[in-house]
């Protein structure tokens with residue numbers, strides 16, 4: 001399985017107050033993820049090139065096609081740390 005910057009506890013809908021995972025009942029960090037990952041609805045609705053950290057950078061997978069309203073499987077959030 002490839003490493004994905006976007007699938008982190010920090011973007012997961014199962015993260016609740018106190019950095020606690022409501023699925024596992026333990027404290028987690030933004031460098032963790034698991035198979036129960038669920039993208040937060042707010043991010044799910046806002047995944048396009050303009051909100052992608054790779055937009056207009058050398059990391060963009062599709063620089064010729066990247067544009068507002070477009071997205072691809074390489075989308076990654078701007079506020080995640082890994």
Ligand code: SF4
Pocket residue numbers: 008009012013014015020021022023024028032033034035036037038
């Ligand atoms: S451990 Fe899994 S389910 Fe829990 S917050 Fe992280 S990604 Fe989500």
Ligand code: SF4
Pocket residue numbers: 048049050052053054055056059060061062063065066067070071072073074075076
């Ligand atoms: S084409 Fe993909 S990698 Fe490039 S900015 Fe859009 S979503 Fe991000």
